[in-house]
Amino acid sequence: xxxxxxxxxxxxxHDWFVSFWPDEPEVGERAWRDHLDGKYAxxxxxxxxxxxxxxxRVAQAEAAVERLRRDPHDPxxxxxxxxxxxxxxGTTGLDAIxxxxxxxxxxxxxxxxxxxxxxxxxxxLTPSPPELPVRTDRLVLRRFREEDAAxxxxxxxxxxxxxLLLSPPMSGAxxxxxxxxxxxxxxxxFLGLVVEHDGVPVGDSIxxxxxxxxxxxxxxxxxxxEHAGRGYATEAARAMLRVAFEHYGVRRVVANLDARNxxxxxxxxxxxxxxxxxxxxxxWSKGRWTDSYEYALLAEEWREAGG
Ligand SMILES: CC(C)(COP(=O)(O)OP(=O)(O)OC[C@H]1O[C@@H](n2cnc3c(N)ncnc32)[C@H](O)[C@@H]1OP(=O)(O)O)[C@@H](O)C(=O)NCCC(=O)NCCS
Numbered sequence: 001x002x003x004x005x006x007x008x009x010x011x012x013x014h015d016w017f018v019s020f021w022p023d024e025p026e027v028g029e030r031a032w033r034d035h036l037d038g039k040y041a042x043x044x045x046x047x048x049x050x051x052x053x054x055x056x057r058v059a060q061a062e063a064a065v066e067r068l069r070r071d072p073h074d075p076x077x078x079x080x081x082x083x084x085x086x087x088x089x090g091t092t093g094l095d096a097i098x099x100x101x102x103x104x105x106x107x108x109x110x111x112x113x114x115x116x117x118x119x120x121x122x123x124x125l126t127p128s129p130p131e132l133p134v135r136t137d138r139l140v141l142r143r144f145r146e147e148d149a150a151x152x153x154x155x156x157x158x159x160x161x162x163x164l165l166l167s168p169p170m171s172g173a174x175x176x177x178x179x180x181x182x183x184x185x186x187x188x189x190f191l192g193l194v195v196e197h198d199g200v201p202v203g204d205s206i207x208x209x210x211x212x213x214x215x216x217x218x219x220x221x222x223x224x225x226e227h228a229g230r231g232y233a234t235e236a237a238r239a240m241l242r243v244a245f246e247h248y249g250v251r252r253v254v255a256n257l258d259a260r261n262x263x264x265x266x267x268x269x270x271x272x273x274x275x276x277x278x279x280x281x282x283x284w285s286k287g288r289w290t291d292s293y294e295y296a297l298l299a300e301e302w303r304e305a306g307g
Contacts (some may be wrong), residue, residue: 060084064077078215140197149175150220165258187230191242206220207253218253221267
């Protein structure tokens, strides 16, 4: 190729590149120069589309960090930071568009990942556990201990009690392992507590943080058969809702259940949760397709109802 043809091809590449910034040509020009300078080497795919997404997500992360430093529970800030880092429906976040840490040892330090993914996640999107135990009028909600397994063994062995849970029955050894895993603090997006009455375990209560910016929690519960019908699950769940809204600052709590689980549905209703969906045949559980309900409660609804 002659010099003229080469410079024509380069011009074509440049024009195509900057055409991705039709409303901000000067930003496109700067991005082109940075691209030639190797500043986008950390992108998994070095294309104008990805470079544009990088600019948008970094700006979004920057604005979100500012909001969340003022109020760590700011729901818009959580949505923005969650989307910037992990993407949302139909959008890709920085975590997916940047190469994994250490993948390109030649990229400049500090890396974009360290600055715009790892640091804001550690500062603003890494929940810490609430102060434990949580106490209510009659109950203590505390971390699991290995020896709690004994109290749960009979219930977990029962086909009837586990029938409407997604988990299958468990043997004694499996329950010990389950209690042992829960006893370790583990993942900071999961909180699983034993519900105790007068020093005796009567059930358990869990919260799983999820969704964009970890701004939703799924709640779950059990009460052991010999302690059912006394309102313990309700009292424990009320305490967990408070932890979800006040400590974790989520904007929404959901419960998903087998639609045949009348007692669990009644519990959701007692808590003031709204049945938002009745999905037909969407749960595969224990050899059959079954309907499910999703119940939900928003932070503002919970506050209006007096917390
Ligand atoms: C779902 C489950 C936790 C509900 O248990 P529960 O005993 O109905 O719930 P509670 O402990 O809140 O008790 C409520 C009952 O106690 C009664 N009660 C007695 N004293 C009470 C009090 N001080 N406060 C509130 N309710 C009280 C309520 O009237 C209610 O009884 P009712 O349903 O006959 O009206 C339980 O059935 C269970 O663990 N099932 C197996 C596991 C499971 O399916 N988990 C849920 C998966 S989605």
